[in-house]
Amino acid sequence: MGVVVPFEEKSGERGSIDGLIHLLAGRMERVNSLILSRTGSDVTMIPEVANHLISSGGKRLRPMLTLATAVLTGYEGDGDIKLAASVEFMHTATLLHDDVVDESDMRRGKLAARMLWGNEASVLVGDFLLGQAFKMMVEVGSLEALGVLANAAAVIAEGEVWQLAAAKNTATPEDDYLAVVRAKTAALFAAAAEVGPIIADRPKAERAACRSYGTNLGIAFQLVDDALDYGGTSDALGKNVGDDFREGKITLPVVLSFRRGSNEERDFWRRTLEQGEVREGDLDTAIAIMRRHRALEDTIERARHYGAMARDALELFQDSPMRQALLDTVDFCIARAH
Amino acid sequence: MGVVVPFEEKSGERGSIDGLIHLLAGRMERVNSLILSRTGSDVTMIPEVANHLISSGGKRLRPMLTLATAVLTGYEGDGDIKLAASVEFMHTATLLHDDVVDESDMRRGKLAARMLWGNEASVLVGDFLLGQAFKMMVEVGSLEALGVLANAAAVIAEGEVWQLAAAKNTATPEDDYLAVVRAKTAALFAAAAEVGPIIADRPKAERAACRSYGTNLGIAFQLVDDALDYGGTSDALGKNVGDDFREGKITLPVVLSFRRGSNEERDFWRRTLEQGEVREGDLDTAIAIMRRHRALEDTIERARHYGAMARDALELFQDSPMRQALLDTVDFCIARAH
Numbered sequence: 001m002g003v004v005v006p007f008e009e010k011s012g013e014r015g016s017i018d019g020l021i022h023l024l025a026g027r028m029e030r031v032n033s034l035i036l037s038r039t040g041s042d043v044t045m046i047p048e049v050a051n052h053l054i055s056s057g058g059k060r061l062r063p064m065l066t067l068a069t070a071v072l073t074g075y076e077g078d079g080d081i082k083l084a085a086s087v088e089f090m091h092t093a094t095l096l097h098d099d100v101v102d103e104s105d106m107r108r109g110k111l112a113a114r115m116l117w118g119n120e121a122s123v124l125v126g127d128f129l130l131g132q133a134f135k136m137m138v139e140v141g142s143l144e145a146l147g148v149l150a151n152a153a154a155v156i157a158e159g160e161v162w163q164l165a166a167a168k169n170t171a172t173p174e175d176d177y178l179a180v181v182r183a184k185t186a187a188l189f190a191a192a193a194e195v196g197p198i199i200a201d202r203p204k205a206e207r208a209a210c211r212s213y214g215t216n217l218g219i220a221f222q223l224v225d226d227a228l229d230y231g232g233t234s235d236a237l238g239k240n241v242g243d244d245f246r247e248g249k250i251t252l253p254v255v256l257s258f259r260r261g262s263n264e265e266r267d268f269w270r271r272t273l274e275q276g277e278v279r280e281g282d283l284d285t286a287i288a289i290m291r292r293h294r295a296l297e298d299t300i301e302r303a304r305h306y307g308a309m310a311r312d313a314l315e316l317f318q319d320s321p322m323r324q325a326l327l328d329t330v331d332f333c334i335a336r337a338h
Numbered sequence: 339m340g341v342v343v344p345f346e347e348k349s350g351e352r353g354s355i356d357g358l359i360h361l362l363a364g365r366m367e368r369v370n371s372l373i374l375s376r377t378g379s380d381v382t383m384i385p386e387v388a389n390h391l392i393s394s395g396g397k398r399l400r401p402m403l404t405l406a407t408a409v410l411t412g413y414e415g416d417g418d419i420k421l422a423a424s425v426e427f428m429h430t431a432t433l434l435h436d437d438v439v440d441e442s443d444m445r446r447g448k449l450a451a452r453m454l455w456g457n458e459a460s461v462l463v464g465d466f467l468l469g470q471a472f473k474m475m476v477e478v479g480s481l482e483a484l485g486v487l488a489n490a491a492a493v494i495a496e497g498e499v500w501q502l503a504a505a506k507n508t509a510t511p512e513d514d515y516l517a518v519v520r521a522k523t524a525a526l527f528a529a530a531a532e533v534g535p536i537i538a539d540r541p542k543a544e545r546a547a548c549r550s551y552g553t554n555l556g557i558a559f560q561l562v563d564d565a566l567d568y569g570g571t572s573d574a575l576g577k578n579v580g581d582d583f584r585e586g587k588i589t590l591p592v593v594l595s596f597r598r599g600s601n602e603e604r605d606f607w608r609r610t611l612e613q614g615e616v617r618e619g620d621l622d623t624a625i626a627i628m629r630r631h632r633a634l635e636d637t638i639e640r641a642r643h644y645g646a647m648a649r650d651a652l653e654l655f656q657d658s659p660m661r662q663a664l665l666d667t668v669d670f671c672i673a674r675a676h
Contacts, residue, residue: 043500097465100438101458120439123461124499127435127468131492134472138485146484147476154469161462162381 015331017059023325024067027081031063034085038132049113049125053092056108061221061329062192063088069196069210072322079140079199086149087192089133094156094188096126101160102247145195152191159183168276170258170269172250181222182215189218209316213326216310221333223303226251227296228337230287242283248273252302253295257286260293300337307334353669355397361663362405365419369401372423376470387451387463391430394446399559399667400530401426407534407548410660417478417537424487425530427471432494432526434464439498440585483533490529497521506614508596508607510588519560520553527556547654551664554648559671561641564589565634566675568625580621586611590640594633595624603627638675645672 021028039050063084070080098104099112100119106112114122130153137146163180166172193214197206229244230253244251250273258269268285271277290296307330317323359366377388401422408418436442437450438457444450452460468491475484501518504510531552535544567582568591582589588611596607606623609615628634645668655661 041496041499043496043503045499045503046496097461100461119457120502121499123435123438124495124502127495128492128499130465130468131488131490131495134488135485135492138481138488141481143476143479143481147473150469150472150476152469154466154473157462157466157469158379158381158384161379161383161459161466164458164462165381165383 015333015335016328017061017064017325017332019321019325019328020064020068023071023322024064027067027084028060028064030081031060031067031084031088034081034136035088038085038089038136039129041128045117045121046125046128049096049117049121050092050129052110052113052116053095053107054088056110058091058108060088062091062188065189065192065214065217066196068322068326069193069213070200071196072317072320072326073197073200073202073206073210075196075200077199079142079145080196082136082140083145083149083195083199084192086133086136087188087195089129089136090149090153090156091188093126093129093133096122096129098160101164102249104243104247106243140199142195142199145198148191148194148198152187155183155187159187166250168248168250168274170250170254170266170273172255174252174255174259177250177252177255178219181219185222186215186218189221190214193217205316209313212313213310216306216313217330217333220303220306220310220330223252223299223306224334224337226253227299227303229253230290231296231337242286245272245283245286246278248276252299253290256295256298257290257293260295261289265289300334303334303337307331353671353673354666355399355402355663355670357659357663357666358402358406361409361660362402365405365422366398366402368419369398369405369422369426372419372474373426376423376427376474377467379466383455383459384463384466387434387455387459388430388467390448390451390454391433391445392426394448396429396446398426400429400526403527403530403552403555404534406660406664407531407551408538409534410655410658410664411535411538411540411544411548413534413538415537417480417483418534420474420478421483421487421533421537422530424471424474425526425533427467427474428487428491428494429526431464431467431471434460434467436498439502440587442581442585444581478537480533480537483536486529486532486536490525493521493525497525504588506586506588506612508588508592508604508611510593512590512593512597515588515590515593516557519557523560524553524556527559528552531555543654547651550651551648554644554651555668555671558641558644558648558668561590561637561644562672562675564591565637565641567591568628569634569675580624583610583621583624584616586614590637591628591633594636595628595631598631598633599627638672641672641675645669 035054039047039054041047066084066087067080095107096113099107099114100122104112105115113125137149159180163184166176190211191214194207194211197210226244229241229251231241254269254273258266261269268289272282272286310330311327314323314326373392377385377392379385404422404425405418433445434451437445437452438460442450443453451463475487497518501522504514528549529552532545532549535548564582567579567589592607592611596604599607606627610620610624648668649665652661652664
């Protein structure tokens with residue numbers, strides 16, 4: 001499982017989220033306490049399931065986006081804490097439901113909740129977290145922020161259904177795949193980043209800039225994830241290399257490889273991903289085909305393109321430690337691929 | 339499947355929802371149009387799945403409660419239409435997720451959506467409808483109404499998880515079972531009825547009265563449903579007699595029969611419901627045991643008790659056609675058992 005694809009590294013593109021983590025340490029501690037208290041329930045299965053996932057060491061990138069754009073745009077209240085926790089709850093609910101839909105065994109390097117407590121608990125605890133998320137949003141009292149996050153919830157689900165309907169089609173065009181990524185991943189990044197300037201009561205242009213930053217960071221993040229699934233190590237990924245392959249997921253490296261491939265290679269993709277007939281050694285073959293067509297490298301190139309848009313979106317704001325931290329975060333998301 | 343248990347009928351207790359239907363006909367038409375338009379999506383599976391359930395002839399009791407209490411408390415705007423549609427979406431989402439959790443084959447006399455489109459679609463389309471529900475609530479612009487409905491969403495899910503954890507325990511005390519009913523069924527009835535006076539900007543006492551009406555109507559409704567599952571006909575029920583029995587659900591008729599039963603009978607309940615070993619003729623035996631202990635009649639008696647509370651809650655309001663229609667609805671819900 002230690003296949004590592006050597007991506008080209010652009011000089012200076014190492015990036016870091018240390019700045020973000022450092023600047024937001026105090027506020028993230030409050031978000032984490034709130035998350036813990038709001039997963040509390042007399043029904044012990046709820047905190048068990050929720051904390052299994054929440055405490056399993058995700059980077060909390062999405063809630064940090066809310067805190068960061070609130071600080072960036074001069075917000076001085078407390079509403080960002082609750083909105084950030086809501087964003088994390090929405091994300092966790094999505095992961096719980098995704099695992100049921102994808103029949104995943106693993107999540108973030110641990111057994112998926114559904115393997116431990118059953119599909120039923122994953123569905124229902126996800127619903128509980130969504131309900132709690134909306135309750136917290138109501139407490140913040142911004143109808144605009146609520147609208148942005150409710151819209152993201154609907155868009156995410158719509159994107160997942162679309163993917164379900166379009167699943168297993170190796171001939172998916174790149175545009176269609178990107179539309180799924182926009183819905184499934186980027187919509188929550190975008191909403192998380194937009195609610196900061198909304199509660200700071202900043203003008204439309206700043207909201208749009210933060211939203212654009214979130215959208216493009218989200219796309220870049222997902223594309224790098226797609227590449228990592230064929231070239232990272234289990235440790236870095238928190239899931240096994242080849243999970244997407246084994247689950248028959250059509251991701252950008254596959255889309256590119258299929259388009260650029262020979263008839264024989266296309267038959268390979270159809271057999272393994274559409275028909276789900278995966279044999280010993282197929283993952284190595286898949287990675288070899290991807291290398292032949294530079295599919296992983298070009299997936300990262302595409303990610304760089306969206307990363308550049310994310311960075312440009314922040315040009316509207318004056319330089320500040322928070323702005324720099326957000327810029328570094330873009331580089332970090334892309335440099336994960338190395 | 340034509341086992342009909344002759345419940346005692348109290349004189350004059352036939353009830354009807356015709357008054358409610360008649361008084362709200364125009365507004366319900368608008369709710370129905372809104373429901374249709376908000377299930378629309380370029381992803382064709384979404385309207386397919388949603389309309390399969392939404393158009394399958396539920397009584398739309400919950401959204402009618404929102405419209406009715408808005409009229410009752412003098413509301414003159416349009417917000418009740420969107421809130422009523424939101425309530426129906428929340429209910430539909432719950433049904434979709436319930437079917438996955440319960441592994442049900444049938445719903446409202448049709449194949450459950452999960453049997454036609456798979457568990458995945460049921461989970462995700464449910465999520466989509468929840469997202470759309472919250473979007474509509476945001477459009478109405480009442481944070482208080484939003485808070486009440488968001489709270490209901492969390493309580494419903496919490497109740498379902500509790501039921502999951504407590505499932506298959508034939509020794510469940512009546513109080514515990516009622517707590518589940520309050521969460522799973524009554525919470526949405528209560529919220530649906532409370533948001534009417536909220537958007538009408540009426541004082542706390544009227545909100546509490548409408549909420550109490552909804553809660554108690556919801557409990558009565560569920561208990562009658564429990565009894566019908568052992569004594570109605572398939573036609574009246576929209577599901578098969580004995581569904582709860584086959585799914586091993588612990589409902590009030592079981593709770594009462596278990597408490598009142600002999601050791602031999604308790605062994606029967608443990609075998610059929612806890613261990614799921616159901617043999618030919620067991621449903622008939624179950625119904626015979628229930629008759630012996632008057633468990634179905636007493637379940638309806640309990641329902642009458644909650645129905646009386648629902649009626650009393652409306653004493654606060656002056657007599658009006660809408661108030662009378664809401665009173666008749668209580669009787670209708672209980673008279674379904676005959």
